[in-house]
Amino acid sequence: KNQVEQSPQSLIILEGKNCTLQCNYTVSPFSNLRWYKQDTGRGPVSLTIMTFSENTKSNGRYTATLDADTKQSSLHITASQLSDSASYICVVSFNNDMRFGAGTRLTVKP
Amino acid sequence: KAGVTQTPRYLIKTRGQQVTLSCSPISGHRSVSWYQQTPGQGLQFLFEYFSETQRNKGNFPGRFSGRQFSNSRSEMNVSTLELGDSALYLCASSRRDSPSTDTQYFGPGTRLTVL
Numbered sequence: 001k002n003q004v005e006q007s008p009q010s011l012i013i014l015e016g017k018n019c020t021l022q023c024n025y026t027v028s029p030f031s032n033l034r035w036y037k038q039d040t041g042r043g044p045v046s047l048t049i050m051t052f053s054e055n056t057k058s059n060g061r062y063t064a065t066l067d068a069d070t071k072q073s074s075l076h077i078t079a080s081q082l083s084d085s086a087s088y089i090c091v092v093s094f095n096n097d098m099r100f101g102a103g104t105r106l107t108v109k110p
Numbered sequence: 111k112a113g114v115t116q117t118p119r120y121l122i123k124t125r126g127q128q129v130t131l132s133c134s135p136i137s138g139h140r141s142v143s144w145y146q147q148t149p150g151q152g153l154q155f156l157f158e159y160f161s162e163t164q165r166n167k168g169n170f171p172g173r174f175s176g177r178q179f180s181n182s183r184s185e186m187n188v189s190t191l192e193l194g195d196s197a198l199y200l201c202a203s204s205r206r207d208s209p210s211t212d213t214q215y216f217g218p219g220t221r222l223t224v225l
Contacts, residue, residue, distance in 0.1 A: 034214075041218075042218060042219075043200050043216030043218050043219050049213065089153060097155065100152050100154065101152070103152060
């Protein structure tokens with residue numbers, strides 16, 4: 001069954017700290033994996049896109065990694081800011097379909 | 111460059127009615143995808159249109175349909191509304207130069223409430 005699971009479900013960290021969000025998938029055949037950031041009440045914003053051959057991709061303070069063998073991805077946020085408070089969604093594409101993770105709700109506190 | 115726009119932003123309908131949502135993609139983008147987002151199910155893919163043709167379709171009943179016009183604008187229609195159709199409907203556009211690595215840009219969404 002093609003599924004995407006994210007952990008943790010929610011996370012609270014202090015401003016300036018780093019954190020790592022996890023995404024495990026059982027999707028096959030794999031096409032690409034995307035991480036999105038979604039602020040409350042807004043549409044998602046693309047952070048990174050990775051294909052099978054890529055194992056790391058950075059976008060500013062966001063760094064995504066992909067291990068296609070273990071079917072795991074992580075999103076590392078460095079030196080968190082209050083504006084990082086949002087839901088982070090992992091999306092895996094396969095064939096002409098896609099599966100969304102339930103998201104990790106990140107709260108950054110001052 | 112203007113972003114993806116969706117109209118209306120909010121909509122209230124009653125069961126059994128039908129609804130049409132509109133999406134205007136970023137200028138130059140030829141692909142428009144639609145998604146449904148609910149607290150219980152999260153984000154789910156509805157369908158994608160490219161050059162006026164439906165390219166991909168998610169696992170939704172036939173009550174959900176869409177179309178794309180020659181100017182890439184897209185509409186989504188839901189007939190015979192059910193309470194469970196209450197959701198945020200998101201539209202995303204992309205250039206579709208490279209399907210596997212294309213960046214999608216989302217609109218703000220249309221919040222549909224079915225009473």
